[in-house]
Amino acid sequence: MQHSLPLRLEQISKSFGHVQALHPLSLEVQPGEMLALLGPSGCGKTTTLRIVAGFSMPDTGSVYIGDNDVTELPPHKRKLGMVFQNYSLFPHMNVAENIAFGLQMRNMAKSEIGIRVAEMLRMVRLEKFADRSIHQLSGGQQQRVALARSLVTDPAILLLDEPLGALDKSLRESMQFELREIQKKLGITAIIVTHDQEEALTMSDRIAVMSMGRVVQIGAPIEIYQRPQSQFVSEFLGTANILPGEVLGHPQSEQAIVRLDGSRAEISLNSNEAVRVGSRVNVALRPERMWIDSSGDGIPARFRAAVFRGSYYAYELDVQGSEKPVYVYTNEPIEVPSDGVVGLGFNPDYSILLMQEAA
Amino acid sequence: MDASVAVSRRRRGQLHTGRLGPAWALPAILFLCGFFLLPLAANILRGLDGGSAGLTLAHYVRLITDAYYAGVVIETFKVAIITTLSCLIVGYPVAYFMVRYAGRWNSVMVFCLIAPLLTSIIMRTFGWTVLFSRKGLINNWLTSIGVLDRPLRILDTELMVYVGLVHVLVPFMVLSITSVLQGIDERLEESAQILGASPVRAFFRITLPLSLDGIATGCILVFVLTNGSFLTMLLLGGGKITTLSLLIYQQFTLTQEVAFAAAMGNILLLCAVVALAIQLRFVRRKGVKS
Secondary structure, three states: OOOOOOEEEEEEEEEEOOEEEEEEEEEEEOOOOEEEEEOOOOOOHHHHHHHHHOOOOOOEEEEEEOOEEOOOOOHHHOOEEEEOOOOOOOOOOEHHHHHHHHHHHOOOOHHHHHHHHHHHHHHOOOHHHOOOEHHHOOHHHHHHHHHHHHHOOOOOEEEEEOOOOOOOHHHHHHHHHHHHHHHHHHOOEEEEEEOOHHHHHHHOOEEEEEEOOEEEEEEOHHHHHHOOOOHHHHHHOOOOEEEEEEEEEOOOOOEEEEEEOOOOOEEEEEOOOOOOOOOEEEEEEOHHHEEEEOOOOOEEEEEEEEEEOOOOEEEEEEEOOOOOOEEEEEOOOOOOOOOOEEEEEEOHHHEEEEEOOOO | OHHHHHHHHHHHHHHHHHHHHHHHHHHHHHHHHHHHHHHHHHHHHHHOEOHHHOEOOHHHHHHHHOHHHHHHHHHHHHHHHHHHHHHHHHHHHHHHHHHHOOHHHHHHHHHHHHHHHHOOHHHHHHHHHHHHOOOOHHHHHHHHOOOOOOOOOOOOOHHHHHHHHHHHHHHHHHHHHHHHHOOOOHHHHHHHHHOOOOHHHHHHHHHHHHOHHHHHHHHHHHHHHHHHOOHHHHHHOOOOOOOHHHHHHHHHHHHOOHHHHHHHHHHHHHHHHHHHHHHHHHHHHHHHHO
């Protein structure tokens, strides 16, 4: 096992034709850390990964693995491991041959290859499948072969390109834990590209949220989730209700009094940046941190629909001032009054004040 | 009452068409029997026709034992094999380029490949004559700029026959290979590269083995078509290359030894059948595997 190395991107940028896919971007991944690049399609996360892999040349900037500048190095000399979105296993080779491929490319002795392959098969619990053809494996098994193949060469950095995208939900959850466990055990530096916020939250040490070719926020999962710095981040990380309002005052530096549009109630919120009195703001409220009061206390709202989602009930409501419907998740069903008018309550500790982006 | 009768009648009618189902193929089957199977059988018999001596294998014995004819059989295969390999060497890079790099120009290239097939093979072959004859374009040009003292003899050589054959047949190779290459995920090569394979090594270990199916189809197609063509040899070879097909043509038009020609035709047919059987088996084995 080689020592884990840090990965550093310095001011890399890339454009395709007139489209700026990546604005100058710098990132550092600590040794043994798993960093998630999270964002919608076209945000530049895959471009970033392909630059790290060497499939794509950045227009500006450099890529460092450890202290080595690898910007000019072709992919086969970078000593990376990579799991592709559709695993991209070699269909004309069986499981063991797929895993052995990377070692053969390094001209390792046959006997040693056999030992390493067996070791890897044991790690991903596929000992009995060595001679199987790729087509005879389930999605989860193929995923594990892809992981074994990428790790057998002791790569300095592991790149995961939407590694669980092709699996069904329950399998995806168990694979998230398994993948994370293996990564931690090996202590390998890793980057995972995903558009699934849940995957990013469960699997990574840090998340870099990307949008339109830029990193808009980077931090620990809990920090990103609880303290999003923009409406984009808060909306992308789980459905957040966004209600517009106006700042009435801020008695303390970390506090603001806000009146939501269409409501007379004044609420006190934590604010992590200084807000001016009279400025327009958005308040992000998580559906699972809100409740419905059938007696009408709180923000006035009109009931629209209710859905049973298995582990919780989802309610859709109209709130004055908000164009989009507001969602509230509750564990117990609510009795809705006949006129449908209810009140919405929320815990200010879990609500986030966002500056309204200048339109 | 009326309605129910109508319904039952319609149902019965449907049953009738259903029962007639296979019979709809009858015209086609009759056509195939009359114009394909019967002539084929007749040709096989004709190849055994010994005239007054009744049925005989003499024609086949002569084909194999007579030094001249045996030479022609061997030359036929030699020409077919060289043409097939040349088409493969010329065609694979073209196919690879079309699939991996041509992008939106791909359809233009397909058109350029297919367009010549729409003109007669005689036209295409004469095109070479216009270019390369003693007073053709190339010779005139080379002598006028002083590269040559006097015109080169390019036509009527073995090389010219191969050039003509490859020109006519390479589209079949390219199209067979592109159809398979298109189904090979580009990311497989990227995976191989990440695992330490240089682009060249990745190609030979991953893409080439996965495209064997297309190579096999293209090779067999070109091989069989070369065996059957005689116009190129006739027009560009100037008698330098004699193959079975050319010989059959000559037997029919000059010596009119029909039975002997039929025997040669049957040998060619046998080759084609064997080639197709090999290809079918190859494809089927792959089919079970995947």
